[in-house]
Amino acid sequence: MAxxxxxxxxxxxxxxxxxxxxxxxIVGLALAGATVAVLVLGILDLPRAxxxxxxxxxxxxxxxxxxxxxxxxxxxxxxxxRGWDTFGETFLLLAAVVSVVTLTRSPETRTEYVGExxxxxxxxxxxxxxxxxxxxxxxxxxxxEEQEEEEEKGGDVAPNADDVPLGMRAPERAAGMSVxxxxxxxxxxxxxxxxxFYLCLWGYTPGGGFPAGAVIMGVAxxxxxxxxxxxxxxxxxxxxxxxxxxxxxxxxxAIGLFGLLFKDSMFANFxxxxxxxxxxxxxxxxxxxxSELIEVATGxxxxxxxxxxxxxxxxxxxxxxxxxxxxxGSxxxxxGSxGREEQS
Amino acid sequence: xxxxxxxxxxxxxxxxLLTVLTRRNLIKIILGLSLMEASTYLLMVSMAxxxxxxxxxxxxxxxxxSSSDLVHxxxxxxxxxxFCLTAIVIGVAVTAVFLSAxxxxxxxxxxVDADDMTALKG
Numbered sequence: 001m002a003x004x005x006x007x008x009x010x011x012x013x014x015x016x017x018x019x020x021x022x023x024x025x026i027v028g029l030a031l032a033g034a035t036v037a038v039l040v041l042g043i044l045d046l047p048r049a050x051x052x053x054x055x056x057x058x059x060x061x062x063x064x065x066x067x068x069x070x071x072x073x074x075x076x077x078x079x080x081x082r083g084w085d086t087f088g089e090t091f092l093l094l095a096a097v098v099s100v101v102t103l104t105r106s107p108e109t110r111t112e113y114v115g116e117x118x119x120x121x122x123x124x125x126x127x128x129x130x131x132x133x134x135x136x137x138x139x140x141x142x143x144x145e146e147q148e149e150e151e152e153k154g155g156d157v158a159p160n161a162d163d164v165p166l167g168m169r170a171p172e173r174a175a176g177m178s179v180x181x182x183x184x185x186x187x188x189x190x191x192x193x194x195x196x197f198y199l200c201l202w203g204y205t206p207g208g209g210f211p212a213g214a215v216i217m218g219v220a221x222x223x224x225x226x227x228x229x230x231x232x233x234x235x236x237x238x239x240x241x242x243x244x245x246x247x248x249x250x251x252x253x254a255i256g257l258f259g260l261l262f263k264d265s266m267f268a269n270f271x272x273x274x275x276x277x278x279x280x281x282x283x284x285x286x287x288x289x290x291s292e293l294i295e296v297a298t299g300x301x302x303x304x305x306x307x308x309x310x311x312x313x314x315x316x317x318x319x320x321x322x323x324x325x326x327x328x329g330s331x332x333x334x335x336g337s338x339g340r341e342e343q344s
Numbered sequence: 345x346x347x348x349x350x351x352x353x354x355x356x357x358x359x360x361l362l363t364v365l366t367r368r369n370l371i372k373i374i375l376g377l378s379l380m381e382a383s384t385y386l387l388m389v390s391m392a393x394x395x396x397x398x399x400x401x402x403x404x405x406x407x408x409x410s411s412s413d414l415v416h417x418x419x420x421x422x423x424x425x426x427f428c429l430t431a432i433v434i435g436v437a438v439t440a441v442f443l444s445a446x447x448x449x450x451x452x453x454x455x456v457d458a459d460d461m462t463a464l465k466g
Contacts, residue, residue, distance in 0.1 A: 031361065039357060043347075046391060048346055065402055073419075078429065086430065089430045096437035096438050099441045100437075206425060300437065303437055304440065306440075307447070310444065
C-alpha cells in the first residue's frame with residue numbers, strides 16, 4: 001500500500017465548500033429513493049401469504065423422510081437437497097476467514113490471538129534494564145506490562161481473575177470482569193455449550209451445524225469477555241483452531257467424494273438410514289452437519305479473535321523514516337504508541 | 345399483511361444504500377452494508393411465511409393426522425428458511441473481512457474517512 005503521504009495530507013486539508021456538503025445527500029437520497037421505488041414495484045409481484053408452496057419446497061417436504069430419513073425439512077434442504085450449494089457456501093466462509101487472517105496477521109510471530117506482544121522487549125531491556133525512567137504514567141504501564149509478562153510465563157502474580165480476593169479496592173484487573181459477570185458467564189456457558197451441540201447432534205433442528213457453530217463461538221466469546229484472554233488462550237490459539245478448521249473442511253470434501261464414489265453423486269447418502277428423530281437420523285446429513293459445526297465454530301472464532309487481537313500497526317510518520325515517503329507502513333508493527341498519540 | 349414486511353425490507357435496503365452513499369466514515373459504510381444484508385434476511389423469512397401454516401417439521405403430527413398429511417399440508421417454505429440460515433453465517437464472516445480491512449486502512453492512512461483514501465485517485 002505505497003501512498004504519498006503528501007497527497008493524503010493535501011486531500012485532508014482541501015477546503016470543503018457548501019456544494020461539497022450538499023451534493024452527497026442530494027445524490028444519495030435520489031438514488032436511495034429510486035431504489036425503494038424499483039424494489040417496491042418488484043416486491044408487489046412476489047408470492048404472498050396465501051400463495052401455494054413452490055414446487056421445490058414441496059419436493060423437499062416429500063423426499064425428507066423417504067430419501068433422507070429426516071423429519072426436519074430445513075436441515076434436509078441444507079445438507080441434502082442443496083448439499084452441493086452448502087459446500088460452496090462453506091468454502092466462501094473459509095475464504096472469508098483466510099482473508100481476515102491474512103489482513104490481521106501481526107508482523108511478529110505470535111502463538112495466541114489476543115494478549116501477546118513481544119516485539120521490542122529485548123531491546124527495551126538492553127536500553128533500560130531496570131525500567132526506572134519515565135513519569136508516573138510510564139512506570140504504571142511498565143508495571144502492567146511486567147505483570148502481563150509474569151502471567152504469560154505462568155507466574156504466581158494473580159494468574160487469573162478469580163485469584164483476586166473479593167472486596168478489594170479499584171482498579172479492577174483489566175484481564176477479567178467483575179465477580180458478578182464471571183459467575184454469570186460460568187452459569188451461562190454450560191447450558192449454551194450443551195444447547196450448541198444439541199442443535200447439531202439431535203437430527204431435527206433447523207440448520208444443524210450452522211446455528212450450532214455460531215453458539216459454540218459465542219461461548220468462547222463469553223468466556224473471553226468475562227475472564228480475559230488467559231481463560232481461552234489455551235484453546236483459542238492459531239495452532240489449535242486452524243488445524244481443526246482444516247479438518248472440518250476436509251471432512252466435508254470427503255463426505256462429498258464418498259457420495260460420488262459409492263452413489264455416483266456428490267453428497268449422496270451412502271449410509272444406512274436410522275429411525276427418524278434419533279441421533280443417527282439423516283444418514284450423511286448428520287456427518288455433514290457435524291463437519292459444518294466444526295467449520296463454522298472454528299471459522300467464526302478465528303475471524304472474531306483475529307479482529308480482537310489486531311495490533312496498532314500504525315504507518316510511520318514522515319519524520320520516522322528519514323523522508324522515505326514511499327515506504328510500506330504496514331511493516332512497522334513494533335512501535336504503536338507514537339502513532340496513536342499523534343492521531344487527532 | 346405480509347406486504348408490509350416486504351416494503352420494510354425494501355426500505356431497510358435503501359436506508360443501507362443511503363448510508364453507503366452519503367457517509368464517508370468506513371465504519372458507517374460497513375454498518376450500511378450490514379443493514380442491506382439484514383434486509384434480505386427479513387425479505388426471505390417473510391417470503392417463507394404462509395398464513396396459518398406450521399413449521400416445516402414432520403414430527404408429532406396432531407391427532408388423526410399422519411406424517412403424510414404434514415407433507416402435503418400448509419407449511420412455511422423450508423428452502424427460503426435455509427437461504428436465510430446460511431446467509432447469516434456468511435454475512436458475519438464477510439463483515440469481519442470488511443472490518444479488518446477498515447482497521448488496516450485506518451492504520452495506514454491514520455483516518456477512517458473515505459475521502460482521505462487517495463491512493464487509487466487518477
